[in-house]
Amino acid sequence: MELMVPVKDGEVWAEDSGEPGGRGRTGGDALPLVLLHPGVADSRVWDGILPRLTERCRVIRYDARGYGRSPAPTGPFSLVDDLTAVLDHFDVARAFLAASSMGGTTAIGLALGDPGRVAGLALLVPGITGNPDFLMAEFTAEVGRLAEAGDMDGIVALVKRTSAAAGAGNDPADALIRAVIPAWFAVHPHQVPDPLAFDRLGEIDVPCVLALGERDDPEVVRCNEEMAARIPGCRLVRLRSSDHFPTLREPDAVTELILGAYAAAG
Secondary structure: OEEEEEEOOEEEEEEEOOOOOOOOOOOOOOOOEEEEOOOOOOHHHHOOOHHHHHHHOOEEEEOOOOOOOOOOOOOOEOHHHHHHHHHHHOOOOOEEEEEEOHHHHHHHHHHHHOHHHEEEEEEEOOOOOOOOOOOOHHHHHHHHHHHHOOOHHHHHHHHHHHHOOOOOOOOOHHHHHHHHHHHHHHHOOOEOOOOOOHHHHHHOOOOEEEEEEOOOOHHHHHHHHHHHHHOOOOEEEEEOOOOOOHHHHOHHHHHHHHHHHHHHHO
8 A cells, every 4th residue: 555644744655565464454463564765765775675574564664755756845854753653644553663774863763762662673784873983074075066066977976886886787776876866955954863872872672683784885884883782682784795785785685684583573
């Protein structure tokens, strides 16, 4: 079931698979699995593994504002508040969150801000707020310079060098990257930063697995290692063939990782 979900001063596109074997039924007692996409792609980044997930779980995914099929924001908004609005719309009191990069930042924000709504976390190359050593100022400045010059190919090439080094040939990451570039500029003036989380990771009290891509940007790898060390009981998984697109690079490993963590939490 696809629909537009109301959020503060706007709406987002969302999809609810319904209960496994339930022909779209959205009730039941099964723990919902919510997928949160990265900032370098929209929710299509889950397409390759979605069929296997929906065989076992009720899966909800959505496009953040300005990404994919969701309209651009027109006023201030918070990613965590939007996640809460999506859960409320689908009457989900508690969910397991599988989240990549930007989506990881949102998932951690909810786990800290409203822990009763999070049953567990599968974090893929997650982002984080509040890490003073995780600075992307140079990358952001270069994106801005290329955008001023109208060089979209240059922006794609920059993201490929920093985040998609494992791609080769006809890389499906290319189209995903190109599609989200307009979202970066549409969202930036309106997005309200969520609370700083890095120094609060020790407060997370749910089952958690964190997967990093060994071919990701070294700064991201270091940050992910530190995050896993700070989250109590977090299991760190190293994906040897992955960069910042683990669902594209190692879909089978990612699927098993999510389903295993989901089963442990449920």
